[in-house]
Amino acid sequence: MTPRGIDLHGDVTVDRLQLADEYVAEGARAAKDVAEYALWLGDDALILAQQLGYWVAHGPELEEDLALTNIALDLLGHARSLLRYAGTADGRTEDDLAYFRDEHEFRCAWLFEQPNGDYAQTMARQLFASTYWFELYSGLGRSADPALAAIAAKAVKEVEYHRDHAVQWTLRFAGGTDESRTRIIRAIGDLWPCIDELFRDEPLTDALAARGVAVRPSALRPAFDAVIDAVFAEAELERPAVPWSAAGGRHGRHDTPLGHLLAEMQVLARRFPGATW
Amino acid sequence: MVTATRAAYEVAASVCDPEVPVLTIEDLGVLRAVDADDDRVTVTITPTYSGCPAMETIRDDLVLALTHAGFAHVDVRLALTPAWTTDWMTDAGKEKLRRFGIAPPTGKAAHRRGPIPLSLAVRCPRCGSLATREVSRFGSTSCKAHYECTACLEPFDHFKVH
Numbered sequence: 478m479t480p481r482g483i484d485l486h487g488d489v490t491v492d493r494l495q496l497a498d499e500y501v502a503e504g505a506r507a508a509k510d511v512a513e514y515a516l517w518l519g520d521d522a523l524i525l526a527q528q529l530g531y532w533v534a535h536g537p538e539l540e541e542d543l544a545l546t547n548i549a550l551d552l553l554g555h556a557r558s559l560l561r562y563a564g565t566a567d568g569r570t571e572d573d574l575a576y577f578r579d580e581h582e583f584r585c586a587w588l589f590e591q592p593n594g595d596y597a598q599t600m601a602r603q604l605f606a607s608t609y610w611f612e613l614y615s616g617l618g619r620s621a622d623p624a625l626a627a628i629a630a631k632a633v634k635e636v637e638y639h640r641d642h643a644v645q646w647t648l649r650f651a652g653g654t655d656e657s658r659t660r661i662i663r664a665i666g667d668l669w670p671c672i673d674e675l676f677r678d679e680p681l682t683d684a685l686a687a688r689g690v691a692v693r694p695s696a697l698r699p700a701f702d703a704v705i706d707a708v709f710a711e712a713e714l715e716r717p718a719v720p721w722s723a724a725g726g727r728h729g730r731h732d733t734p735l736g737h738l739l740a741e742m743q744v745l746a747r748r749f750p751g752a753t754w
Numbered sequence: 755m756v757t758a759t760r761a762a763y764e765v766a767a768s769v770c771d772p773e774v775p776v777l778t779i780e781d782l783g784v785l786r787a788v789d790a791d792d793d794r795v796t797v798t799i800t801p802t803y804s805g806c807p808a809m810e811t812i813r814d815d816l817v818l819a820l821t822h823a824g825f826a827h828v829d830v831r832l833a834l835t836p837a838w839t840t841d842w843m844t845d846a847g848k849e850k851l852r853r854f855g856i857a858p859p860t861g862k863a864a865h866r867r868g869p870i871p872l873s874l875a876v877r878c879p880r881c882g883s884l885a886t887r888e889v890s891r892f893g894s895t896s897c898k899a900h901y902e903c904t905a906c907l908e909p910f911d912h913f914k915v916h
Binding site: 543550551552554557623626631632 | 801803804805806807834835836837838889890891892893894896900916
């Protein structure tokens, strides 16, 4: 008899057996291929969190400063959980992975490393990113890997809220002034070439999906398209007719802006290793 | 062992959330389990949002409080699943929030699943009016949105249903 018998939270009960699976950060050690997958997803979240942080004090209004920094904080939380788990495979910490890898060692997809641009560009990127993540984490919540399932089940509630925010801004831009509409159309056109990469199956995802660990990227595409098409229909926008990019983020081939971003993100940790404040 | 666990639980349950100090971590639903044996205690907590920066402070506060209470070995563990929800907030916690000037969560997250999300009106914690409006879906912390009352004209924080 322990206080787990005490009814802490109404009808939610937690027993010892269930808790044993919960210690995601402690004890669980990722297999090498699972760690690689966690690294891909962790890098996506980390890079977008860093980008959104640049909007602090530069948002179009105070409420948007708050919104983007709150979203960035959630993404940083996802990145920390995923990178911490990825690091268990070879004894690296989340900080080792964030600050002491070079550009070609990052595995983020190109969408997340596209520059902030104007607010329409940032919101279009948010729309695509959070719509993708919502579908990904919804599926990954049922992963055969308990650590990934736990991280995803928590993250999905947060990215759903982020998606709401981005949808509202997309509608506002599209239905606002001629200028705002021009800008969201331009932003969607700029980012659209990066969408294909998110849904590209790779040997790693094939192998992990076969074991029920990963979600097959291509399987997420129909749900993503359905949401985007619905938003575009409401906003009277169209899918741009532009070709796919040569994006190769999962293989360490990146677009130019990532190097600049990493240089700034990593400089302190590299210049003063172990610095705390 | 039961006595030690109960004593440890009382101590752990009295630790306050650093960002909403009017609530204990028990009120908030962050405290998940306490298990003590002699002078060794394991406390399990869960973050509210993934990036919640309060977890490290809560961990330190738990270690401090339990060490003071005579537990020589304190182990604080972080559990991610089941994911935290405001449905776990105690009624006492909601009342404390309201008196502190923060509108507590309205309704249950578990009831909002499904194709038609239903949001209940948020009552102004100052004048009690339901004539309030959302100013911003994001607030000073991840768990809050920014509202204003159109009756008494006061702005206030609303603890979001999550």
